[in-house]
Amino acid sequence: MISEPIDGARRGFALPAVLAVIGVVTIVFLVAMTALSSLNAEAASARDRVRFTQRALTAEATLAHMMSTEPFGPLGMRIGAPRALDPFLEPEDVEALASGVPTQDLRLDGSPYLLDVGGPMMVSLRDQAGMVNLAYLTPDQAERLAEQAGAPRGFGRTLLARYRDYADPDDLRQIDGAESSEYGGDGPANRNLLRADEYLSILGVRQAVDSRRWRALRDALAVDAGVPRANVNTASADALEILFGASPQQAEAAIRARQQAPFLSFQDFVAASGVPDVSNDEILYTFPAGKVFFTLRDGRSAWIYRGRISLTPSGLERPVWIDQTDTTEAPRRVAADTSNATRFPYAPR
Numbered sequence: 037m038i039s040e041p042i043d044g045a046r047r048g049f050a051l052p053a054v055l056a057v058i059g060v061v062t063i064v065f066l067v068a069m070t071a072l073s074s075l076n077a078e079a080a081s082a083r084d085r086v087r088f089t090q091r092a093l094t095a096e097a098t099l100a101h102m103m104s105t106e107p108f109g110p111l112g113m114r115i116g117a118p119r120a121l122d123p124f125l126e127p128e129d130v131e132a133l134a135s136g137v138p139t140q141d142l143r144l145d146g147s148p149y150l151l152d153v154g155g156p157m158m159v160s161l162r163d164q165a166g167m168v169n170l171a172y173l174t175p176d177q178a179e180r181l182a183e184q185a186g187a188p189r190g191f192g193r194t195l196l197a198r199y200r201d202y203a204d205p206d207d208l209r210q211i212d213g214a215e216s217s218e219y220g221g222d223g224p225a226n227r228n229l230l231r232a233d234e235y236l237s238i239l240g241v242r243q244a245v246d247s248r249r250w251r252a253l254r255d256a257l258a259v260d261a262g263v264p265r266a267n268v269n270t271a272s273a274d275a276l277e278i279l280f281g282a283s284p285q286q287a288e289a290a291i292r293a294r295q296q297a298p299f300l301s302f303q304d305f306v307a308a309s310g311v312p313d314v315s316n317d318e319i320l321y322t323f324p325a326g327k328v329f330f331t332l333r334d335g336r337s338a339w340i341y342r343g344r345i346s347l348t349p350s351g352l353e354r355p356v357w358i359d360q361t362d363t364t365e366a367p368r369r370v371a372a373d374t375s376n377a378t379r380f381p382y383a384p385r
Contacts, residue, residue: 166271182245256272
């Protein structure tokens, strides 16, 4: 009488146990499949990155060769033009090439170009003189930068003082500045900034700025403690607003005017834009600096390669050098749209 209920209880217990085992096995299988799929995706991403890096380095070498052999003009590179002793001569004043190769302008204002290096790539070039050099901001420029980046009103002057304390080698704190006691032992670096993004390491900057607005400004920012330069012919609208106090309407007016003919003096820029004349006689405002930031975006994958090419003809060891290189992924892993880009007007001769 007792054995039959016990057998029934055992038979009733078997089905849930089997289902539990099947459920565990299924979960393990799904986890394994998910992990395998993730590994395959990471492997594919790594392969894409290697392929893109090989193509990007080839493109980088092409850009370095171009900058070394083609002459500069106020707007950028003058591809196919002869080198002139006076780069400010008008094109008609320069003797034409005997080969009859037509001259093409390659703008250094961030305009997108389509470059084919084993596949489609987007390349944009920015003259450093047309960017906001964070190492040489005036108080007014620092205030306008802070405002553009979404920082509270009045933060620009504090930012400038903290930048100076961050870069100088001493421990003497400036008014509104910050030295090691304020950083809690994690700074400041006491050296010049290495790249523009390091500006966010200055005390309070990352918390004060709006990250989205900072990213929108990022391509207009450079940092170089060398000789200050500026070029109103290649500066973006953001740079014109920060450097010279132009309104958005004045910046757009200047950009439209220089598309018709480059500015040959700062006064030409003032006349076209309506901004006050804030020029310094010691600074040239209408010619590239010989330092160019480049951005390469892949038309097949989401990788982006950036760097800077500098010409130093007087340097016997490094007449041409490349620095500030990095590889990142595009936002939302979107490949570059190359459908409407202008074809890159250069091929090594």
